[in-house]
Amino acid sequence: MVKCVFEKVERRFAMEKGKVPENVLKRSVMKQITKRRSEVIVGSGVGEDCAALQLAADEVMVLSTDPITGTAKDTG
Secondary structure, three states: OHHHHHHHHHHHOOOOOOOOOHHHHHHHOHHHOOOOOOOEEEOOOOOOOEEEEEEEOOEEEEEEOOOOOOOOOOOO
């Protein structure tokens, strides 16, 4: 009986390969970010591929990524 219930739940919540859908990202990840450090000028967000950190009064570091998630074609 337990196996049967688990299989139903697994099918209901199965995700396809590739990027996590925006609504899942917001609900499951972004909602969990409850504290923000004062050094973070630009932080995480949907569609944000960079961040900016205040290192000193006159120094800012910008970090950038160019993620490609689970794709094998149409990457350009």
